[in-house]
Amino acid sequence: xxxxxxxxxxxxxxxxxxxxxxxxxxxxxxxxxxxxxxxxxxxxxxxxxxxxxxxxxxxxxxxxxxxxxxxxxxxxxxxxxxxxxxxxxxxxxxxxxxx
Numbered sequence: 001x002x003x004x005x006x007x008x009x010x011x012x013x014x015x016x017x018x019x020x021x022x023x024x025x026x027x028x029x030x031x032x033x034x035x036x037x038x039x040x041x042x043x044x045x046x047x048x049x050x051x052x053x054x055x056x057x058x059x060x061x062x063x064x065x066x067x068x069x070x071x072x073x074x075x076x077x078x079x080x081x082x083x084x085x086x087x088x089x090x091x092x093x094x095x096x097x098x099x
Contacts, residue, residue, distance in 0.1 A: 062084050066081060
């Protein structure tokens with residue numbers, strides 16, 4: 001008689017536990033997917049900002065002068081380089097990416 005009473009209780013307990021574990025697993029997977037989606041959106045946004053800044057810097061006259069004019073004096077090259085570094089620093093502080 002005790003065995004007949006224990007079997008339904010044990011089976012209900014097993015079923016309840018199994019369902020709880022399944023629900024928790026689904027919620028954890030759903031939360032992880034949401035976090036991953038948010039991360040990808042933030043990453044895409046950062047890449048777009050970086051692309052805009054880098055495009056502007058590549059067309060900058062100081063960068064073009066530094067890259068293509070090898071006949072400049074050492075002083076002018078250093079001055080141009082420091083201007084480029086300042087622009088990179090300003091660009092890096094305006095966004096959440098680092099040089």
